[in-house]
Amino acid sequence: MIQKVFKWLMSPLGRVALVIAALAIVSVAMWGIAYVQSPPAQPIDFPHQRHAANQVQCLYCHPGANRGASSGLPTPSKCWGCHQQLSITQTSKLLGPLRDAIANGTPLQWVPVAQVPDFVQYNHRPHLAAGLSCENCHGDVASLLHAYENPQVMNMGWCLACHREKSAGNPELEKKLLDCATCHY
Amino acid sequence: MTTIDLNMVGAKGALVEAAEGKWGMVIDQDLCTGCQACVTACAMENNIAFVGEEDAGYGRSMHWIRIERFWEGHYPHVKMTHYQPMLCQQCGKAPCEPVCPAFATVHSQSEQVNVQVYNRCVGTRYCGNNCPYQVRSFNWFDYNDERINKAIATLKHQFNPDVTVRRRGIMEKCSFCIQRIHKAQDKAKSEGREVADGEFTTACAQACPADAIVFGRVDNPESLVSQLMAEGHGVQHLSELGTLPRVTYLVGGQ
Structure with missing residues (x-):
């Protein structure tokens, strides 16, 4: 046979x-590879590059980064604050979901792309307080069309490399920054 | 010549931290009414899974704190002793730590508590077997998965985002609410000051209606915990094993 x-x-x-x-x-x-590697569908194909090039500060739309754990994603009313003054807002096909969200009072359901696993407890505030800028981790947003194009892979070795560098020569800080319990609990 | 107290030598020959530690707890058994509010609050705060009736029957209940009951005398002259809340004693020289083959349970250098690193744990359960207080619990199933545990479909909306939702096959235990420690430290640091005594507390201490549980810094003689410990009628369970427990029980006070 x-x-x-x-x-x-x-x-x-x-x-x-x-x-x-x-x-x-x-x-x-x-x-299968293309499916798992493709970025998630966003309500609006948001160009970070254009906003950053127009001198919009990261913290204007993501103010939570300065205050606490999560940087936050902007609400439609935050977008509308600037966009209602632009004539293109009324005609652009791309901005249709924003017009609908404002008209109906519905949220824009952004999908976060810079995420760490559930077992990592990340807090933005101390990183900004330590003098890091957004670009240190999220890539040069002004030259990336989309946030997910950030070439930096966010893994533990990369976190620790920076923690080691920043705490070198300071035993008290070394204890804190290289401690498992700082991020995992 | 310096002499080394062998009780102070931890695993792998390293000198363990100074006996006083950093964070500690005092539980006044005279005040405890056994109401289980701490058990409930702990489960809410730390995303502890509800295993259900059947698995609880198999002894798979997962609680980071439990109320122990003891009796003295013989029937019919049985008298109940004080209720005894039992949680991880955050030993300075923890028996669970040296036996972990994956280094998943380690001593936090900065907070000086015993931490469980969930993503490193492979579930050998050796630490649970070696814990003299029997306070570690094992995730036998994905209790936080809707397909396994139907009740979680609605309960998952009250998960604490500051605490990892554990999955199957890993060990877990009381963390002294380290997420609250971090939150208080972060807040204090952003305001340029030190964490004040009593500024925050663990979930069990916060929920205790009798204020039988007090949490704070044991290395600060001014803190309420240190003052209660200095009262003299405190006991530390199984301290004869050299575990250097961080929880002090007060019994028979005035």
């Missing part, structure tokens, strides 16, 4: 079938 199948696979028709099967497996794998 197996010999018969093998013989058929060696025939011209069998070889074509083999190639098709291999192509199918590769394409499914490629689709």
Whole structure:
């Protein structure tokens, strides 16, 4: 039986079938990789680059970073504060969801892309208080069209490399910054 | 020549921290009424899973604090002793730490409490076996998964975002509400001051209607915890094992 199948696979028709099967497996794998690597759908295809280039400060839309753990995502009314003064807001197709959100009083459901796992307790405030700027971790937002294009992979080794550097020569700070319980609890 | 007190030598030969530690707790058993408010508050604060009736029957209940009851005498002359809330004693020389093969339970250098690193834990349960206080609990299932535990569908909306939601196969235990410690320290630092005594407290101490639980700095002689410990009728459970527990129990006070 197996010999018969093998013989058929060696025939011209069998070889074509083999190639098709291999192509199918590769394409499914490629689709799977593309699916997990693609950025999440946002309510508006928000160009960070354009806002940063127009000198909008990060903390204007994400003021929580200065105060506590989460930097926060802006509400439609925050967007509207500037955008109602721009004529393009009324005509742009891209800004349709913003007009709808304002008209209906519904939220814009942004999907955060710079996230750490649940077992990491991250707090923005001490990092800003230590003199870090947003670009240190989130990449050069002024030159990235989207936030998810940040080339920096946010993993523990990268966190610790900075913590080591900042606490070098200060045993008290070293204790705090290299402690498991600072981030994991 | 310096002599080394062998009771102070921890695992791997390292000298353990000074006996007084940093954070500590005093539980007044004379005041405790056994109402279980601390148990409830702890479960709310720390996202502790509700295992359900069947699993509780198998002894899989997960509580970071429990009220122990003891009796003395023989039937019919049985007398109940004081209620005894039992939680992780945050030992200065913890028996759970050296046995972990994954270094998932370690001593925090900055807060001097015993921490459980959930993402490092592989679930050998060795620490739980080695804990003389039996205060560690193991996640036998994904109790916080809707497919396993139907009740969590609505309960998950009250999870504390400051505490990790644990998954299956890892050990967990009382953290002395380290998320509250961090929050208070962060707030104090942003205002350029030190954390004041009594500024914050653990969930169990906050919920206790009899104020039987007091939490604070044991290395500060002015703190309420230090003053209560100095009263003289405090006991530390199983301290003869050299664990250097951070929780002091007051029994038989005036």
